Amino acid sequence: MRVPTMASRSLDAFARMSIGRAFASGIGMIAGGFLVVLVLVAIFAPWIAPFDYAAQNLMNANAAPGWPHLLGTDEFGRDVLSRVIYGARTSLSVSATAIAISMAAGMTLGAAAGYFGGFFERAVMTVVDLTWSFPDILIALIFVAIIGPGLTSTTFAIAIAYLAQFTRLTRAQIVRLKRETFIEATINLGAKPSHILLKHLMPNAIAPVIVVGMLAIGDGIVLEATLGFFGLGAQPPTPSWGAMMSSGTAQLFLSPWVIIFPGVAVAVTVIAVNLFGDELIRALDIRDRLRGA
Amino acid sequence: MILRYTFQRLLMLIPVSFSISVVIFMIVYLLPGDPIDNLLRVGSSEEDRAELVARYGLDRNLIVQYFVWIGNMFQGEFGQAIVLRRPVADLVAQNLPYSLTLGGLAFLFSSTVGMALGTISAIVRHPVLDRLMRGFILLGSTVPGFWLALLLILFFSVNLGWFPVSGAGGWKSLVLPVLTIGFGGVALVARVTRVALLDAQREDFVMLLHAKGLASSTILFRHLMPHALLPVVTILALRIGWILGGAVTVEFVFGRPGLGSLLIRALGQRDYPVVQACLLMLALAVMLGTLIGDVAQASMDPRIREKKS
Amino acid sequence: MPNLLEVRDLSKRFTSAGGPFRKARSMHAVNGVSFDLPEGRVIGVVGESGCGKSTLARLILRLIEPSGGAVNFDGDDLLAKSPSQMRKLRARMQMVFQDPYSAIDPRYTLTRAVSEPFEVQNVTPDKPMAEEVAELLGMVGLNPGLATSYPHQISGGQKQRVGIARALALRPSLLVLDEPTASLDVSVQAQIIGLLEDLRTDLGLTYLFISHDLSLVKYFCDEILVMYLGRVVEALPDTAAPARHPYTRTLMESTFEPDPKKRRLIAPLEGEVPSPFDLPPGCAFADRCPNASALCRTQTPALSSETGHAVACHHPI
Amino acid sequence: MSMLSVRDLGVAFGAVQPLSGVSFDVGKGETLGIVGESGSGKSLTAMSVMGLLPLSGGRITGGTVEFDGQDLTKLPERAYRKLRGGRIGLITQNPMTSLDPLKKIGPQVDDVAKLHLGLDATKARARTEEILGTLRIPEPALICDRYPHQMSGGMKQRIVIAMALAADPDVLIADEPTTALDVTVQAQIIRLLDDLVKERDLALVLITHDMSVVAQTCDKVVVMYAGRAVEHGPVEEIFDRPRHPYTQALIACIPRGLDEATRLTGIEGTVPTVVNYPDGCPFHPRCPRAEAICATDPPDFSVHGDSAAACHFAEVAHAEPA
Amino acid sequence: QDVTIAFSASELGATAYNPVAASNLNTATSLIYDRLVEQDADQSYHPHLATSWEETPDGMAWTFSLLEGVTFHDDTPFNAEAVQTWIASYAGTENEYLVEAIGSVDVIDDLTVRFNMDRPEPNLLYNLASAFMGIPSPMAYAALGEDFGVTSAVGTGPYELQSFEIGLETVLVRNEDYTWGSDLSENTGPGHIETFTFREIPDQSTAFLELRTGGIDLLLGVPTDFLKILEAEANIEVIQMPGTGISYMPINVTAPPFDDILVRQATGMAIDQDSIVAAVYGGVGAPARNFLISSLPEADVDPSLNVMYDPARAGELLDEAGWMLGDDGVRSKDGERLSVDLFTANSTEFTRLTQVVQAQLSEIGMEATITVFDSSTIRDEYRRNAHQLAVRAYDWNNSDILDWFFSGNRLGYPNVSMWEDAEGQRLNDVAMTESATAAERIANFTAYHEYVLSQHLFVPIYQPTQNIAFNAEAISVPDPVRGSRFRGQSFMDIQVAE
Numbered sequence A: 001m002r003v004p005t006m007a008s009r010s011l012d013a014f015a016r017m018s019i020g021r022a023f024a025s026g027i028g029m030i031a032g033g034f035l036v037v038l039v040l041v042a043i044f045a046p047w048i049a050p051f052d053y054a055a056q057n058l059m060n061a062n063a064a065p066g067w068p069h070l071l072g073t074d075e076f077g078r079d080v081l082s083r084v085i086y087g088a089r090t091s092l093s094v095s096a097t098a099i100a101i102s103m104a105a106g107m108t109l110g111a112a113a114g115y116f117g118g119f120f121e122r123a124v125m126t127v128v129d130l131t132w133s134f135p136d137i138l139i140a141l142i143f144v145a146i147i148g149p150g151l152t153s154t155t156f157a158i159a160i161a162y163l164a165q166f167t168r169l170t171r172a173q174i175v176r177l178k179r180e181t182f183i184e185a186t187i188n189l190g191a192k193p194s195h196i197l198l199k200h201l202m203p204n205a206i207a208p209v210i211v212v213g214m215l216a217i218g219d220g221i222v223l224e225a226t227l228g229f230f231g232l233g234a235q236p237p238t239p240s241w242g243a244m245m246s247s248g249t250a251q252l253f254l255s256p257w258v259i260i261f262p263g264v265a266v267a268v269t270v271i272a273v274n275l276f277g278d279e280l281i282r283a284l285d286i287r288d289r290l291r292g293a
Numbered sequence B: 001m002i003l004r005y006t007f008q009r010l011l012m013l014i015p016v017s018f019s020i021s022v023v024i025f026m027i028v029y030l031l032p033g034d035p036i037d038n039l040l041r042v043g044s045s046e047e048d049r050a051e052l053v054a055r056y057g058l059d060r061n062l063i064v065q066y067f068v069w070i071g072n073m074f075q076g077e078f079g080q081a082i083v084l085r086r087p088v089a090d091l092v093a094q095n096l097p098y099s100l101t102l103g104g105l106a107f108l109f110s111s112t113v114g115m116a117l118g119t120i121s122a123i124v125r126h127p128v129l130d131r132l133m134r135g136f137i138l139l140g141s142t143v144p145g146f147w148l149a150l151l152l153i154l155f156f157s158v159n160l161g162w163f164p165v166s167g168a169g170g171w172k173s174l175v176l177p178v179l180t181i182g183f184g185g186v187a188l189v190a191r192v193t194r195v196a197l198l199d200a201q202r203e204d205f206v207m208l209l210h211a212k213g214l215a216s217s218t219i220l221f222r223h224l225m226p227h228a229l230l231p232v233v234t235i236l237a238l239r240i241g242w243i244l245g246g247a248v249t250v251e252f253v254f255g256r257p258g259l260g261s262l263l264i265r266a267l268g269q270r271d272y273p274v275v276q277a278c279l280l281m282l283a284l285a286v287m288l289g290t291l292i293g294d295v296a297q298a299s300m301d302p303r304i305r306e307k308k309s
Numbered sequence C: 001m002p003n004l005l006e007v008r009d010l011s012k013r014f015t016s017a018g019g020p021f022r023k024a025r026s027m028h029a030v031n032g033v034s035f036d037l038p039e040g041r042v043i044g045v046v047g048e049s050g051c052g053k054s055t056l057a058r059l060i061l062r063l064i065e066p067s068g069g070a071v072n073f074d075g076d077d078l079l080a081k082s083p084s085q086m087r088k089l090r091a092r093m094q095m096v097f098q099d100p101y102s103a104i105d106p107r108y109t110l111t112r113a114v115s116e117p118f119e120v121q122n123v124t125p126d127k128p129m130a131e132e133v134a135e136l137l138g139m140v141g142l143n144p145g146l147a148t149s150y151p152h153q154i155s156g157g158q159k160q161r162v163g164i165a166r167a168l169a170l171r172p173s174l175l176v177l178d179e180p181t182a183s184l185d186v187s188v189q190a191q192i193i194g195l196l197e198d199l200r201t202d203l204g205l206t207y208l209f210i211s212h213d214l215s216l217v218k219y220f221c222d223e224i225l226v227m228y229l230g231r232v233v234e235a236l237p238d239t240a241a242p243a244r245h246p247y248t249r250t251l252m253e254s255t256f257e258p259d260p261k262k263r264r265l266i267a268p269l270e271g272e273v274p275s276p277f278d279l280p281p282g283c284a285f286a287d288r289c290p291n292a293s294a295l296c297r298t299q300t301p302a303l304s305s306e307t308g309h310a311v312a313c314h315h316p317i
Numbered sequence D: 001m002s003m004l005s006v007r008d009l010g011v012a013f014g015a016v017q018p019l020s021g022v023s024f025d026v027g028k029g030e031t032l033g034i035v036g037e038s039g040s041g042k043s044l045t046a047m048s049v050m051g052l053l054p055l056s057g058g059r060i061t062g063g064t065v066e067f068d069g070q071d072l073t074k075l076p077e078r079a080y081r082k083l084r085g086g087r088i089g090l091i092t093q094n095p096m097t098s099l100d101p102l103k104k105i106g107p108q109v110d111d112v113a114k115l116h117l118g119l120d121a122t123k124a125r126a127r128t129e130e131i132l133g134t135l136r137i138p139e140p141a142l143i144c145d146r147y148p149h150q151m152s153g154g155m156k157q158r159i160v161i162a163m164a165l166a167a168d169p170d171v172l173i174a175d176e177p178t179t180a181l182d183v184t185v186q187a188q189i190i191r192l193l194d195d196l197v198k199e200r201d202l203a204l205v206l207i208t209h210d211m212s213v214v215a216q217t218c219d220k221v222v223v224m225y226a227g228r229a230v231e232h233g234p235v236e237e238i239f240d241r242p243r244h245p246y247t248q249a250l251i252a253c254i255p256r257g258l259d260e261a262t263r264l265t266g267i268e269g270t271v272p273t274v275v276n277y278p279d280g281c282p283f284h285p286r287c288p289r290a291e292a293i294c295a296t297d298p299p300d301f302s303v304h305g306d307s308a309a310a311c312h313f314a315e316v317a318h319a320e321p322a
Numbered sequence E: 001q002d003v004t005i006a007f008s009a010s011e012l013g014a015t016a017y018n019p020v021a022a023s024n025l026n027t028a029t030s031l032i033y034d035r036l037v038e039q040d041a042d043q044s045y046h047p048h049l050a051t052s053w054e055e056t057p058d059g060m061a062w063t064f065s066l067l068e069g070v071t072f073h074d075d076t077p078f079n080a081e082a083v084q085t086w087i088a089s090y091a092g093t094e095n096e097y098l099v100e101a102i103g104s105v106d107v108i109d110d111l112t113v114r115f116n117m118d119r120p121e122p123n124l125l126y127n128l129a130s131a132f133m134g135i136p137s138p139m140a141y142a143a144l145g146e147d148f149g150v151t152s153a154v155g156t157g158p159y160e161l162q163s164f165e166i167g168l169e170t171v172l173v174r175n176e177d178y179t180w181g182s183d184l185s186e187n188t189g190p191g192h193i194e195t196f197t198f199r200e201i202p203d204q205s206t207a208f209l210e211l212r213t214g215g216i217d218l219l220l221g222v223p224t225d226f227l228k229i230l231e232a233e234a235n236i237e238v239i240q241m242p243g244t245g246i247s248y249m250p251i252n253v254t255a256p257p258f259d260d261i262l263v264r265q266a267t268g269m270a271i272d273q274d275s276i277v278a279a280v281y282g283g284v285g286a287p288a289r290n291f292l293i294s295s296l297p298e299a300d301v302d303p304s305l306n307v308m309y310d311p312a313r314a315g316e317l318l319d320e321a322g323w324m325l326g327d328d329g330v331r332s333k334d335g336e337r338l339s340v341d342l343f344t345a346n347s348t349e350f351t352r353l354t355q356v357v358q359a360q361l362s363e364i365g366m367e368a369t370i371t372v373f374d375s376s377t378i379r380d381e382y383r384r385n386a387h388q389l390a391v392r393a394y395d396w397n398n399s400d401i402l403d404w405f406f407s408g409n410r411l412g413y414p415n416v417s418m419w420e421d422a423e424g425q426r427l428n429d430v431a432m433t434e435s436a437t438a439a440e441r442i443a444n445f446t447a448y449h450e451y452v453l454s455q456h457l458f459v460p461i462y463q464p465t466q467n468i469a470f471n472a473e474a475i476s477v478p479d480p481v482r483g484s485r486f487r488g489q490s491f492m493d494i495q496v497a498e
């Protein structure tokens, strides 16, 4: 009775939120800094990339890393470094767009389910749980099979694959928040449901969803890469980290740099996303709120 | 008690399975393209087409088609593959063992090694070890599976020649795929175990256990582990579906047969009955996984046993 | 004094959803509660955890729909009001909640929290909002300098003061206080109780005060309702009245005097509180009652009042 | 003879020092009350005595904890383990979360007898049932087969007490054993503890924030504020002649229903937290009679008969209560 | 004693070892079944189960004498009746065209049959030598029905089907009774190797790694870009044979801007076949200038019709068609950019070639957007007429492939160019059905081929070679290879290396 509830304590702590705090730790700074640089690189790719990503030079195919091609060339003699740089564009934008769509849809669904409850909630959650228990790559593959290959479908496939996560998380937040006293108190002030939902529930539910979204961008990059590896994502010659690796296992032997560097790019980026996400969770003190969803 | 619980959970699966089966049945109608086109001889007439459509029952009302289909499924009658022209049951029977072997081993590997690592990292408070472990967990849960597979092939098959590059012959061909899937799995299980153990350590009752004078090791194995196991079991149970279906990348890279490869192939060829059967098998695995997880949890946690029954 | 609040036979039945494999179970959280609250008075409701005190409060404010009975607030039948009428009415009946730690949106500054009542009721205060907020904060003994703070920056007692300020913003006539000090330290509890007393006299408020602490209720209230498992078992017309219900007596005897010289031996109480889901027939207290007779186990005693001191017992003391 | 004797105990977590200068003695058949508001360091004191601080990363920075003549602060962990649950029992605040929810009641209690009395499974169970019986728990054999969630809070608290008693300890430390319970149940538990002290000649350390509980049960009291003991003495002394302004204020905060004369005002200000413990007397920012010296010099205990108060104005304070 | 072989990419995905009914057969088929005749690399025909044959001068009847003492794997005899039943079994199957010209089959005696023709068919021997005319046991064929070739396959060939896991692996074991190998093999039977395991490795580059690391002994199709590396490996030897198909880019004549023949012609001139051969294929193989492999006489067309790289002329043609070069290097007409879709299938080779094609198209100011499909989806796209350009290949060493890909009866697929033309159809009919002799047939098909070329329906790109690589430490392979493909006859001579 005298012990404040766990939920209210973490809510309290959450109010201290500031993204700046995530940068405060050493790891947070390195990971966050890397991501900032990466985003800049993606945006300014045309100015940064030393070569045209599509320029072929068949006479200089599969050249090993060196000068002027720092990371070597691929089977068409295209500069791997430039392609990795442009690939950041594809990977980041596809993944971020997908996750944004997924988050928007998931939050709407989750909030509606959590707020209205009842049969609607059960129906939504059953469907959502179903997509959740299926491997995301399968969902993506089925989706690509339905609407055809390309970046648009990859984007939607990723969005659908992660929809469940956001829906569940948002619903969990809303359900939990609905039990908080301040909601009842606000109702008792005579507030309309829309006020409750928009002014209290959503603003409080959004932070963990955003953090999970940030982490999901990492997963999205991997999924995009995997679809690209299957040849279903970015269509040539558009570079994407996954698609760059899809030229077959033999490339490992012929010119391993073509496979290793994009892979390193994916791995490092995803690791940075995760590290920074962890720091965010720590800074916002929302670890407890991410449980069970 | 636990039997009754299991039975109840089984009954509860009925509506879920029904909705899943409807979804699976419908997915196939969302797929563009037409297997009949693949089947039709070049230059054949409309009548030929109509005959084929009738032969596969595609001309009937959707609802009738569904019930015919689901009825057949119940009798283990998966129908005839349209493109592969053989009983779907045969195809599934041919591929399932590969998925089960790979999945089973990967599952075993990731759960045992993962739990061991997770436990060690939760109880050994050595900063260097802790860092290493966290690094490993991070790597394992972020590195793309197919890339890891490629690197493993490059190193172990191409450079060292220890394991075959691809295929499904003999135990050797299992090592790299199991490692690939297992790496992610180990990391996941280790992370969950670690977090669960650390959480359990913070529970009030743990202090009282210490106050009883129990040794730390006793507390760990008799009291903390069961608590840590609860989330681990949940995640592992969910993993069953993931491993069976999600292994498709690994199957692809290593050129292994399996449900995932079969599904991809059937999707490509628009072989409806095969797609349906594969999805159904995977859904079954997923549901079975959840069921096993639920039952395992209930057998470990009396509170769940009671709440749900 | 006219009655500000009249509660008649108010009941709430909670049903746990049955599934295909589960029996639906239902319990009476509040069972046939009736009382009048005259304007300006303080009625206390005491009872042990789970006896339905908070549910009663929510029913009265129509935060949940009752299963039966009537609530009359200042002549209005609350249960007949439409949602929008109800929203308007809420301005006049406010509540202070048990857990101050979660009673304010953590993302709201105190200013925003305290001005929210005006926002949702769509009324503009006479003074500029900042002044109004400062006045309200001052009224509950908070330094207006805290106006820009967030809830996590202030203590539990201060949070509870903010809760009270929010409740008072729209100048309600009825304040339902649901264990407003249960999660606070004694020194802070005393502050809040003192504050509530002052506000009552200053603003002419009417209180329904809910607590599990009999000494606090005795200190604070004019009349006391004793609840046991959803029912009012005794209505003490004043705080000095002797207990007539055996349960009330147990409650009184269990309450410790803060005086080492007045030690007494506590008589052991038999039995456990029965599960509200399957109440035995008859008086719910029968199993633990030293005076229980066969009648008590078959017939539920009604709350009958002679001499204005109502008690629901076949064998009142 | 005192069973447990704490002298000048200090505790630190890293750089913060949430506890310092706590002393008390408790002997067989005696009940010592430790009273104070939230965060005053009551639980830390209990944890220090139990040697459980390392669990949460704390350490004892000074003072001694003497049990039966031996200084526990220097005791190796292995030997400490024998003591814990064996000769010193602990009852914690929240019975709801104090038992392992996955294990049946029986085995959880059996453990103690097995561990400390070396009994085998059947004998341990017999002992468990016997103890449950003495705690007036109906049908002990049945209860042993239950899970914690199947029982009420009061019943769980009794189980926790049974665990603490199973090895026949000399000292029992009860950390707010009734805070989470209803008044009627609280009364039962307090009565039970009272009986135990008498029957078994236990030394009981009863931690609480409720002065009424202290008044009803304790022989001696230690009043704590902001990580320090501010006053200690026999219970009647403390209630009749509180010398520390904090103690006086605390007593004044108790609502006395029938005594309309005293109006509740509480204590101005808020309880400080570890990070902002004031210099000098920790209570001075809220103290009605604080003077300049209070803000700078930590007061020493001034002894008055059996009791002592850490206040610069302990003499005056008693003369005219605040 | 066990040799493991990986199929080439084009042979993957066979669903049944049923030569009569299946539309996709792999090399293993040629070991299970024998054919009446065999074709050598020089296009000459050699006896196999038919010891000799005779055609009436009017081409209306063929008489075949059959080999004595041949038995199927199920011990039923191979005889004239078997041939009669076999020919009849083609009715209603996808492969019916092979025997379309045969009116009836007469059993003259146990070892002699006569085919009575409905019309002369100069191509009959070619058909009989094809893998689709392997001869199954009539008894087993009738008994197994749909399961024939799936659960079991019974022929007279040197190897018997032991197991067939679809999409995965086929295991063949030696037919110990086999003594009737054709004169294309040195060894006429039984085979040297006890078991052949054929693996389907979906990714050619994985197959290549398998060969390098000893996972397989023989790789039937080595992507050209790996040839150099394999040649450098001490233990690996490579055999190159003339190819039997071409890679090309069909143009959908119904999809603007390709409804304009000038644009089509210009597109053809944009592709630099020589540099593709040199750069993409390391100089191995030959540029394709028209639709047929150059060893076929019908490929010898009027040189002016051959498609040659000429970007300057292409530019002129596009200017003429109204497509003007813009600042960004892309042409446009009436505000519309010359932006087209380029489809390809998701195999490593196609996506590579397509990207080079894309780059070359951009040189003449045509912007091509690549979409990669899996091989069956891409057929749906063709049928939906959703395509403009595509990069694909065929494998067929006979001029009747022109009919397959350009007949107006097969719009969408296989007629990816969507070409319907009365004159074309007339020339097609003449070539297919009205050629009495081989020479006539050549003339007719050449005419048809020339007309097709004149319409600019596709862009020929490349004639690959067949590349077979094997692990010389494990096996020895006959050299030179006889026959038009590396199949049954060559496997008879494979031996374990000392």
Ligand SMILES: Nc1ncnc2c1ncn2[C@@H]1O[C@H](COP(=O)(O)OP(=O)(O)OP(=O)(O)O)[C@@H](O)[C@H]1O
Pocket (backbone or CB within 6 Å): C014, C015, C029, C047, C048, C049, C050, C051, C052, C053, C054, C055, C056, C212, C276
């Ligand atoms: N929304 C609900 N659904 C189902 N049961 C409920 C609900 N709210 C309360 N109850 C049940 O009704 C009973 C009375 O609850 P209530 O909160 O009114 O008790 P209380 O007297 O306020 O207790 P406390 O002193 O612990 O606050 C309890 O048994 C509780 O479990």
Ligand SMILES: Nc1ncnc2c1ncn2[C@@H]1O[C@H](COP(=O)(O)OP(=O)(O)OP(=O)(O)O)[C@@H](O)[C@H]1O
Pocket (backbone or CB within 6 Å): D013, D016, D018, D036, D037, D038, D039, D040, D041, D042, D043, D044, D045, D056, D057, D058, D209, D273, D274
């Ligand atoms: N693990 C820890 N790390 C740092 N500080 C701690 C830790 N545990 C307790 N403290 C601090 O020590 C102080 C005393 O805590 P303690 O739990 O002893 O208080 P208490 O008197 O038992 O309070 P309550 O009545 O709330 O139980 C508190 O201010 C708390 O913040």
Ligand SMILES: [Mg+2]
Pocket (backbone or CB within 6 Å): C053, C054, C055, C098, C178, C179
């Ligand atoms: Mg309540």
Ligand SMILES: [Mg+2]
Pocket (backbone or CB within 6 Å): D042, D043, D044, D093, D175, D176
């Ligand atoms: Mg405490």
